[in-house]
Amino acid sequence: MRDQAFHAFFEKHHAALSGLAFLLSGDRTVADDLAADALTEVWKHWDRVVASGDPAAYAKGIVANLTRNWIRRQGRARRGLTLIGLGGDRAPSPDVPAVLDVRTALNRLPYRRRACVVLRYAFDLSEREVADVLGISVGAVKSQTSRGAKQLADLLKDLKTEVAR
Structure with missing residues (x-):
């Protein structure tokens, strides 16, 4: 069994x-x-x-x-x-196609922010579930997810600007 x-x-x-x-x-x-x-x-x-x-x-x-x-x-x-x-x-020499990839930007996030963003958005876990998985408070999940999402958006915007040049 x-x-x-x-x-x-x-x-x-x-x-x-x-x-x-x-x-x-x-x-x-x-x-x-x-x-x-x-x-x-x-x-x-x-x-x-x-x-x-x-x-x-x-x-x-x-x-x-x-x-x-x-x-x-x-x-x-x-x-x-x-x-x-x-x-x-x-x-490493930059790989332009990879720069556009979200994974590249994700790898630039600090581990906890990356984990919160991935678990919340890619795996659609609730804040409570993410807190349980990572062993942190729900408040920490909220702040790390918010900061991580903003940082990710900024990184993607910066990468897009770099590629456009």
Whole structure:
């Protein structure tokens, strides 16, 4: 029974969890790994997940936490490479078509704002659900979503202006 319930959960939510990880991380390959890691954690703690009352929100919270940790590790790795003289001053050449993509602008948002915007608008979660997934207050969700949406709009406007030049 437990195996069947988890299997049904996996089939129903794997794609959405991978999509969430992609929108938060900006890396499709990493997103699949993060979704798999999250589902492994869900499986290990299946009884607790089911007892939470909303297994999908629980799993999204795991994805959000795993992605935040992955982003932190990437930053530390880049700083480490810079300290030893590798990967320093080279800026990637701009990819004009990618600049127009919303994902590019999303990646420029601070993690919490990005998470709030993605969960509210891409996954259509309520403010309460986003607060539960991220482990923050509803007020923080409201302010981060509002600021994130404005910052995203400004970034997209700036990118559009840059491309038009």
